[in-house]
Amino acid sequence: MQQDIQVTIVGSSNVDITALMRRLPGPGETVLADSYQLSPGGKGANQALAAQLAGAATEFIGAVGNDSHADIALGQLKDAQVVLDRVARSAKPTGVAIIQVDSAAENSIAVVSGANATVDSDAVAEAGQLHGIVVLQGEIPASGITAAMDAATGRVVLNLAPVIELDRAHLLAANPLVVNEHEAALILQQLDASDAPTNDAEPVIAQRLLEHGLASVVITLGANGCLVAERGAPIQQLPAIKVKAVDTTGAGDAFTGALAARLAHGDSLAQAAGFAGRFAALTVQGHGAQSSYPRHLADI
Template sequence: MTTDCSLTVVGSINADITATTSRLPAAGETVGGGRLSRSPGGKGANQAAAAARLGARTRMIGAVGRDSDGRAMLEALRAAGVRTDDIAEATAETGTALIMVDAAGENQIAVCEGANASVSLAGIEFGADEAVLTQLEIPLDLIVELAQRVPGFLAVNAAPARPLPAEVVDRADLIIVNETEYCRLPQLQTGQLVAVTYGAKGSALLQKGEQIAFAEAVESTPVSAVGAGDAYCAALTIGLISGLAPERALRAANAVGAAAVEVASAQPELDVFETYLSAVD
């Protein structure tokens, strides 16, 4: 998949603290033998890093704290090729995600929003030829403001799932959810274009509730699902705004998601994607 497009990601930036264990604990249970790691994350930052590594001219709008985590998150985004000029420094601490991952790649995540609650569009301008991708780890009021202000293509990853104002559903050119989120948000049946992921079964595009395209999943060996959906969102948005036909855009996004799920990092390096994408081009 090749691209020549501009994408702005508005969203969360987190430090991911991950414990990898043989299995996830039940409520009230302690599971020992874990391995601890710390890495850059946040749905917004993950999507921005993936978009830049897939070739889009990418800038990030978000907020970090004035702490070591904030500096590390900015360095990681810059290393991925993301413009960080519009990332604010907040008085709150950098957002943090506490993650548990089992041997099959399944996860449990608790997010402490921190500086993400301070994300603002004050002084930000959007061009008519600039696509915008956002998620729901930032205040919902900000999503509504994007729906009002973005003149170009607007994509919303409606995760974590929560009801969206009708004006956002009506305005969004693309809404991306997984199967569970789609079931929890019946309002999406009226969406202009909704992408639904079905895990190992693939993903589909729906127009006003009617399926218009479907692509089978790419076989993979899961290591961690953290960040895989974010890489998928970036790839699908880029594919559609670059003019790929719906089925081909889905196939490319499925390939990127499959590549991302095979590594522990929520922000995989570009070479992780290359083999998968060569099968799509």
């Protein structure tokens, strides 16, 4: 089966506990929420579902606990027939994300890593070769990310969110690096060995990242679309699809997973990013992460 995999996601799997409220609380403040829901999440699992739904045969590699949350965390991946043969069961509990969403679709998120903290170099080495487009994020240990890059047999898509410290050689091996504008500035700070993030505009940041040695960069800009930068080519800004946002949770993961799926099918980076933008735009019109992802390619 492994030789048929087009996209392999190594990353986190969580249960999201989402509270819906009129406005987000300030420091030390209590705000009554209108409702809450339990749903599957985690950047790795979200991206795996998105890649599968976007038309690529996808495998997810990660870890969950031996607890009731594990079935919730993996439920939608199972339903979508994502390959889960190399998901480990850990003595640590399944990861949890505590999410607050206000009436303007803004959110704040606290993540308890749990079993995701066990997806380190030893765990990835035990998994063996990683096939197809390999996608990684910042919600597992850095040693797991670098080990996955070393085990990848194909192109590596790195969504370094949250931004964690990676050695320079592995960071520059991303093709593309997929980040939002804030993460792009923090990564450039790492590469520059600077004391503070830059205030440069996003096209300048993208160009400077290429000058450090990255082959390609995609910077997502929310309602303003995304920038696509490739070495030796003009930087392109792709517009966003205009929709009424209800909940932006998981939209960036939807973008990254859909991008990887289209790269696996041979699209150019700009073509893949255009498709990913349309895919992600559909997700912000419903609540939750995975539950909001489009189930039919005809919808995109």
